[in-house]
Amino acid sequence: MSEINVEIVFALPERQSLLSIAVEPGTTVADIVSSSELRQLFPDCGFDDLAVGIWGREVGRDRVVRNGDRVEIYRPLALDPKDARRQLALAGRTMGSADID
DSSP states (O other), X not given: XXXXXXXXXXXXXXXXXXXXXXXXXXXXXXHHHHHOTHHHHSXXXXXXXXXXXXXXXXXXTTOBOOTTOEXXXXXXXXXXXXXXXXXXXXXXXXXXXXXXO
16 A cells, blocks of 8 residues: 555634545654645644644654544643533533533
8 A cells, every 4th residue: 555545634613624635654643734734724823732633532743644544633722621511500501501701
């Protein structure tokens, strides 16, 4: 197999992008992030400092990707989910009932 197919995804609240790319076997997550078109699509995002994962599990950037992997770039949370639930509970609301201030 000369190339493998992977996806790379990044999302902001107002915009997201998922790209399908073909890479050589032995390519790492770091290689994909550094050469990704996402840098041009989201020029103000510092991808080098963000956590990365594959299929919802955080991985190191030295992780070699496999055919069918989806590399995800995670941006920091504005509010920890546990804190958000606490705030809503104090206000007598639930996650599905209203936005958090």
